[in-house]
Amino acid sequence: MKLTSTASRKLAALSLDEIKEAQQEASRQFEEFKARGLSLNMARGKPCVEQLDLALGVLEALHARSEFANSNGDDCRNYGVWNGLPEMRAIFGELLGIPDDLIILGNNSSLQMMFDCISQGYTHGYSGCEPWCRQGDVKFLCPAPGYDRHFAVTEYFGIQMIPVPMLKTGPDMDLIERLVQDETVKGCWCVPKYSNPTGVTFSDETVRRFARLKPAAKDFRIMWDNAYCVHDLTDEPDQLLNIYEECLKHGTEDQVLIFASTSKISFPGAGVAALAASKRNIDDLKLRTTVQTIGSDKLNQLRHVLFLHDADGVRSLMKGHRRILEPKFHIVLDALEQELGGLGIARWSHPHGGYFVNLDVMNGCARQVVALCKEAGVVLTDAGATFPYGADPNDSNIRIAPSFPPEEELREAMELLCIAVRLAATEKLLYERAE
Ligand SMILES: Cc1ncc(COP(=O)(O)O)c(C=O)c1O
Structure with a gap:
């Protein structure tokens, strides 16, 4: 049969x-x-x-070039510009709908930036709170099914993971709203657009509910991993509400950290990663970032800018x-x-x-x-x-x-x-x- x-x-x-x-x-x-x-x-x-062949132009962009300055006159071959090339920040700014000065460029991996943010919470804390490592058992909300590497980062720091079911509209927000009443819950992973692996894009209401969250923990952070923000496969792409703008309406902008990268635009492992956050978070992150490195790879950022030109190029x-x-x-x-x-x-x-x-x-x-x-x-x-x-x-x-x-x-x-x-x-x- x-x-x-x-x-x-x-x-x-x-x-x-x-x-x-x-x-x-x-x-x-x-x-x-x-x-x-x-x-x-x-x-x-x-x-x-x-x-991968689509982005070969990135490799050619610096070939036989004698001019390596960005629009501010900084020589991209040299140290400096801690938050990355303004032109590349402008591209992410437009794609994510966030002001350029609230964007920090990393190196080749947004996952590494996420790891660093969790690490920062763990060793130094957020919003003037004690580091998570001194607060006893701390927990993270993990919409599931979700991205295994998010879970691996959380597990690496010994942070307890609480699974939250994924619905057609995004994570179960009724449950999340209840769970964040617990002060030991310090954050939530999210892949808000074309979620890995469910493909779900969070509904407007889900995004608004995230923006309206009033967690008991002041150092609660939503890890908004917008890895697939421009990765549409149909003529009617999903539209994701801008969480940062929603947060601004409620004064909750400090509780969201937004990530993206060109890993699946140009080259995974050799693209440009970005983090967007409130001024207060950027200031906190700057304290660590400027100790950690004298600057990210600006030549890679420059060749991406020369190849992509702008958000329309992406x-x-x-x-x-x-x-x-x-x-x-x-x-x-x-x-x-x-x-x-x-x-x-x-x-x-x-x-x-x-x-x-x-x-x-x-x-x-x-x-x-x-x-x-x-x-x-x-x-x-x-x-x-x-x-x-x-x-x-x-x-x-x-x-x-x-x-x-x-x-x-x-x-x-x-x-x-x-x-x-x-x-x-x-x-x-x-x-x-x-x-
Ligand atoms: C949801 C999600 N976030 C992040 C990444 C990795 O991003 P990056 O290459 O910028 O570290 C992936 C890769 O598959 C992913 O699916």
């Missing part, structure tokens, strides 16, 4: 014999796949070679990314629809941008699906990685990263993934019926 032909019938509604038949079919297909000896990797959301470059990424997202979504649609054994996101498709399989099946794929040569993000401490309470979430593999390989990997989902689901149903 070919399961795709029963698309209108839920798998759980089939008779025992039909499920057995479906399991045998999936098992046979799986063995066939294993024999192909594949070696594919869909574990991380990395741009593919063609995307937007037009992102259209090139979309031309490469959109067909890959379609491959993933078409495979899911054709192979799993209507079976009632999986749900998935239809993101308008970002880097991921979020797949939820039957409870208790995610680890098995990821293990099956690995056995047949396709590496996915570890099941559970999208939850604090790697603990997915339902063992159901799988992150699909379509960007890196070539289209043909992606098709193959998706075929295998769908077979693995069906195999795990049929085995689970057979087990349940045998009980």
Whole structure:
């Protein structure tokens, strides 16, 4: 029996014999796949070679150039300009909708800037409060599924993580509003646009509720990681409300730290990262930053400015990314629809941008699906990685990263993934019926 032909019938509604038949079919297909000896990797959301080629102009921008001064006359080859090139700050300023003088440029990684901000809270504190390390047990809110590296940073500092469910509108704000009444809760991670991995963009109301939060802790910080702020994949991109402007309306601007980078605009690992924050936070951060470094890599910032020119330059470059990424997202979504649609054994996101498709399989099946794929040569993000401490309470979430593999390989990997989902689901149903 070919399961795709029963698309209108839920798998759980089939008779025992039909499920057995479906399991045998999936098992046979799986063995066939294993024999192909594949070696594919869909574990991380990395741009593919063609995307990286779009930004080769960055490397050429300084070639044979004799003029290295920025608009203020600072020589970009030398030390100085602690907060980064004004022209590059202006680009981030426009993309994020935040005044340029509230932006600090880092080096190649916004994650490193996030790490530094958590580190600063931990060792020196915010808003004149005791450092977190002297306040006993402190906690962070972690909307989940979320970005595993956020959770890794939090865990590294021994900060207790509290998972908060992600809804279609963003994190569960009722829960967040309750949890921040606890003074030991010091912050919340957010990927507000095309969230990693759910693809959700926070609704206007969610952004307003974040801006209106009145946490018990004065040193509470929202880590607003806007990594996918310009990473649209459709003609109707999601619109994210400007949290900084909303915070200004309520006098809460000190409680948000905003991050972005060109990692998925130019080069991951060799782009430019940025942090935007209130004047008071910038002053606090300056105290650390100017001890930590005599200045970020201004030559890299200069070559990015020469290549990108301005925010419109970024937007037009992102259209090139979309031309490469959109067909890959379609491959993933078409495979899911054709192979799993209507079976009632999986749900998935239809993101308008970002880097991921979020797949939820039957409870208790995610680890098995990821293990099956690995056995047949396709590496996915570890099941559970999208939850604090790697603990997915339902063992159901799988992150699909379509960007890196070539289209043909992606098709193959998706075929295998769908077979693995069906195999795990049929085995689970057979087990349940045998009980
Ligand atoms: C949500 C999110 N934030 C940050 C990063 C890493 O950013 P950067 O390269 O600027 O450190 C990623 C990379 O996948 C990401 O998904």
